[in-house]
Amino acid sequence: xxxxxxxxxxxxxxxxxxxxxxxxxxxxxxxxxxxxxxxxxxxxxxxxxxxxxxxxxxxxxxxxxxxxxxxxxxxxxxxxxxxxxxxxxxxxxxxxxxxxxxxxxxxxxxxxxxxxxxxxxxxxxxxxxxxxxxxxxxxxxxxxxxxxxxxxxxxxxxxxxxxxxxxxxxxxxxxxxxxxxxxxxxxx
Amino acid sequence: xxxxxxxxxxxxxxxxxxxxxxxxxxxxxxxxxxxxxxxxxxxxxxxxxxxxxxxxxxxxxxxxxxxxxxxxxxxxxxxxxxxxxxxxxxxxxxxxxxxxxxxxxxxxxxxxxxxxxxxxxxxxxxxxxxxxxxxxxxxxxxxxxxxxxxxxxxxxxxxxxxxxxxxxxxxxxx
Numbered sequence: 001x002x003x004x005x006x007x008x009x010x011x012x013x014x015x016x017x018x019x020x021x022x023x024x025x026x027x028x029x030x031x032x033x034x035x036x037x038x039x040x041x042x043x044x045x046x047x048x049x050x051x052x053x054x055x056x057x058x059x060x061x062x063x064x065x066x067x068x069x070x071x072x073x074x075x076x077x078x079x080x081x082x083x084x085x086x087x088x089x090x091x092x093x094x095x096x097x098x099x100x101x102x103x104x105x106x107x108x109x110x111x112x113x114x115x116x117x118x119x120x121x122x123x124x125x126x127x128x129x130x131x132x133x134x135x136x137x138x139x140x141x142x143x144x145x146x147x148x149x150x151x152x153x154x155x156x157x158x159x160x161x162x163x164x165x166x167x168x169x170x171x172x173x174x175x176x177x178x179x180x181x182x183x184x185x186x187x188x
Numbered sequence: 189x190x191x192x193x194x195x196x197x198x199x200x201x202x203x204x205x206x207x208x209x210x211x212x213x214x215x216x217x218x219x220x221x222x223x224x225x226x227x228x229x230x231x232x233x234x235x236x237x238x239x240x241x242x243x244x245x246x247x248x249x250x251x252x253x254x255x256x257x258x259x260x261x262x263x264x265x266x267x268x269x270x271x272x273x274x275x276x277x278x279x280x281x282x283x284x285x286x287x288x289x290x291x292x293x294x295x296x297x298x299x300x301x302x303x304x305x306x307x308x309x310x311x312x313x314x315x316x317x318x319x320x321x322x323x324x325x326x327x328x329x330x331x332x333x334x335x336x337x338x339x340x341x342x343x344x345x346x347x348x349x350x351x352x353x354x355x356x357x358x359x360x361x362x
Binding site for chain 2: 006007008010011013014016040042043045046048049050051052053054055056058063064066067068070071072074075078
């Protein structure tokens with residue numbers, strides 16, 4: 001036979017079981033003297049505890065008057081404290097206000113950084129440029145152009161040679177003198 | 189001719205009436221939980237002050253009475269938790285009773301002390317649930333409402349409390 005646990009028996013002693021649980025337990029108690037004895041013991045305990053309902057004889061009128069006076073005093077004190085304390089909203093606190101201010105400042109700073117005046121694009125200064133043309137060497141710098149012409153010679157008889165300094169040399173035989181002439185233009 | 193009543197006076201009258209109507213009931217309820225007149229007096233005052241500071245809760249009389257009981261129960265439980273003690277040691281303090289002989293008074297005090305020793309073995313919530321159910325005679329639903337917990341929790345507290353009290357009484361018999 002399976003016996004109900006002590007909690008069930010204790011609850012049954014005070015009529016605290018549900019309908020189905022009570023019906024089931026009563027069927028068991030009808031057959032089980034041990035459990036019926038347990039329930040009786042719980043009922044006896046309950047009766048003893050119920051004896052705590054008596055109140056000691058106290059001078060109630062005196063006690064009640066004292067309590068009423070103290071309650072009035074407590075309420076008046078509470079009113080004074082409430083009147084003196086500054087308005088405090090339940091959701092408001094110094095910490096929260098500080099966090100909110102910091103957030104606003106951070107937002108403003110981010111806005112300034114993102115939307116502020118953009119730095120001027122870097123302008124690359126034009127480097128002097130040297131180039132060979134049909135009739136000589138041309139130097140372009142700062143918007144102006146200067147050319148060094150190959151005198152009295154056809155372009156196919158001129159050989160151009162760039163050098164390591166960024167310049168160009170034009171070599172040819174000068175027909176008027178018959179000498180080798182080398183013109184070099186440096187891009188500096 | 190109609191009488192003009194100042195709002196402050198009206199409020200004070202309402203508060204006084206509310207206190208007078210419920211004072212004894214709340215005092216007894218708290219006394220049964222803490223088992224001590226002096227503590228019960230302090231806690232009763234505390235419960236009323238807490239309740240009366242929330243006037244808006246007191247408009248409906250029926251609800252206000254339940255709400256006050258709940259405040260009283262919680263105030264008493266908090267007190268038991270804080271102090272971890274509660275005693276019925278009032279045999280010396282109790283005023284003279286003219287309806288009982290000294291022997292009867294002594295026996296009553298001893299019986300109370302015996303029960304109080306057992307109640308001390310319970311947790312504050314077990315003790316409160318047991319007293320509200322078995323001494324005050326409240327239904328489990330009402331106990332649950334006063335203790336701000338579920339009915340299942342109340343049943344668990346009551347079962348534990350009865351089991352502990354029974355074991356205590358059996359030990360004391362030996």
